[in-house]
Amino acid sequence: MALLELKNVSKHFGAIHALNDVSLSLEPGRIVGLMGDNGAGKSTLVKIVAGNFRPTHGTMQMEGQDLSMHRPIEARRHGIEIVHQDLALCDNLSAAANVFLGREIRKGVGPFKILDYAAMYRRAGQIFAELRSETRPRDLVRQMSGGQRQAVAIARTRIADAKIVLMDEPTAAISVRQVAEVLNLMRRLRDRGIAIVFISHRMPDVFSIADRVVVLRRGRKVADKDVAASSPEEVTGLITGAIEYA
Amino acid sequence: MDIQFDDNIKRARFPLLTWLTSRQAFWVLVAVILACIFLSFATNSFATSNNIYNVARNFTFVAIVALGMTIVIITGGIDLSVGSVLCLCSMILAVVMHAGYSIEVGIAASLGTALLIGAINGVLIAYLGIPPFVVTLGMLSIARSLAMVASNNTVVFQFGPDHDKLLFLGGGALLFGIANPVIYMLALTLLTGFVLHFTRFGRYVFAIGGNEHAAIVTGVPVRRTKVAVYMISALSAGIAGVIETGWLGAVTTNLGSGMELQVIAAAVIGGANLAGGIGTAFGALIGSALIEVIRNSLGLLGISAFWQGTFVGSFIIIAVAFDRIRNFRSPE
Secondary structure (H helix, E strand, O other): OOOEEEEEEEEEEOOEEEEEEEEEEEOOOOEEEEEEOOOOOHHHHHHHHOOOOOOOEEEEEEOOEEOOOOOHHHHHHOOEEEEOOOOOOOOOOEHHHHHOOOOOOEEEEOOEEEEOHHHHHHHHHHHHHHOOOOOOOOOEHHHOOHHHHHHHHHHHHHHOOOOEEEEEOOOOOOOHHHHHHHHHHHHHHHHOOOEEEEEOOOHHHHHHHOOEEEEEEOOEEEEEEEHHHOOHHHHHHHHHOOOOOO | OHHHHHHHHHHHHOHHHHHHHOOHHHHHHHHHHHHHHHHHHHOOOOOOHHHHHHHHHHOHHHHHHHHHHHHHHHOOOOOOOHHHHHHHHHHHHHHHHHOOOOHHHHHHHHHHHHHHHHHHHHHHHHOOOOOHHHHHHHHHHHHHHHHHHHHOOOOEOOOHHHHHHHHHHHHOOOEOOEOHHHHHHHHHHHHHHHHHHHOHHHHHHHHHHHOHHHHHHOOOOHHHHHHHHHHHHHHHHHHHHHHHHHHHOOEOOOOOOOHHHHHHHHHHHOOOOOOOOOOOHHHHHHHHHHHHHHHHHHHHOOOOHHHHHHHHHHHHHHHHHHHHHHHHHOOO
């Protein structure tokens, strides 16, 4: 059964039709590569799933239940997490502090609660081990490599026990070696049964990790097929419009 | 890569030493201690109990306000209104007590005023998005003007029935002959350090200063936290105002004028980063102490007081330059 089902979703900003009649289904433990040129509607689609925008038309269902979200916090309550392109990390805080930012573990009685450093270090350490990352919970994010920073951002989604993780261009601005690291992190998430939407411009990354590729062009979905049944050449054609539909 | 490797070895072998030497407050503390040792030998009046008592008490007012300022600076903001707020709070206390009310009512009115002003600053900054510099610059002018209005620009030196209580509060010595303001300062420093390090609020303060956008998207209540931060800053100015009133035994409308610069200097010398994200309560204390020791030593060494600004200013620049140099060395 589909985890999240978007049916005929459109988003209009006045006269601009950013997204037109797009249907999409996400399944647990599967990675969907979302591709398209700038302005094709990728961000709009992601922002609808993340609860930033409400669709103008169309419906969304999560595990068979109708889903109507007004704010990002509601998406998070439904187990939808986003890993931002800039990762949204505080350089001056430790890895563990970043992982738990906004969801700190505290101990104490009544209104007198203090941060439970030990518990947060322990849990963050477990998650990094689970992701097989060398990130250490006590290290400052400022001192970390691109791959370790990604691990911190991804660890956040594990704290939330997310069912769906939206990854916004996680491999856009990092070195080749770190790309491999990030793709491995995504595999770990997938192995845990999490549905991943992988937004990317990079053809090799999408073809090496995604199960399905979805292509948007001018707000319309022009392809939605297994990666094995497609090719980088075809997807390039679909993105540019050389191929109308596949 | 090599540097990082060396760092790791050093960290493993001398964790405490490495931690200490990475702290700006530690180096300022060293400077304070060296200055004290030097002054003890160079003058015969520095190491007298009378002078130490004075030095300790004199910097408490700046230090208490610097604690609040440090929290504001950690969020990446600034509060220029603290000197004027201190004056207004002193004046409210003086006027209320002069009118015959008890000291409790006077303090409540005074600190209530501080919280209200802080809330106004905070709301304008957090909800209307006006830059902190502009809002608090405006409040600097407003608060001092209100102090003049409240007192009709006169000096108040009679504080009604609880006159003596107030003077003891600010000028007495409750424990082991330590001046009361020093005790308040130490207690407030511990409290501030605790809040910054152990509470969720403290964590949010650092997060906002580190990356405000990240704080917003991770669900940190950024606006509410900012309002609270400016209220704390104004409150610290109010507390210092109440204590200073008791110590001086009189309030004039130019009390605390120019103090905001001293307070910001103390916070920055103590390691608070004006770009946000970094600062400690202990640093605020030590930064204030350094400024006072400089001021005191110039007098004792017979150097004209006009030189004070040169020394304090140099220390601000040196402190920040130190930080820069450390950053050059650490790999990106």
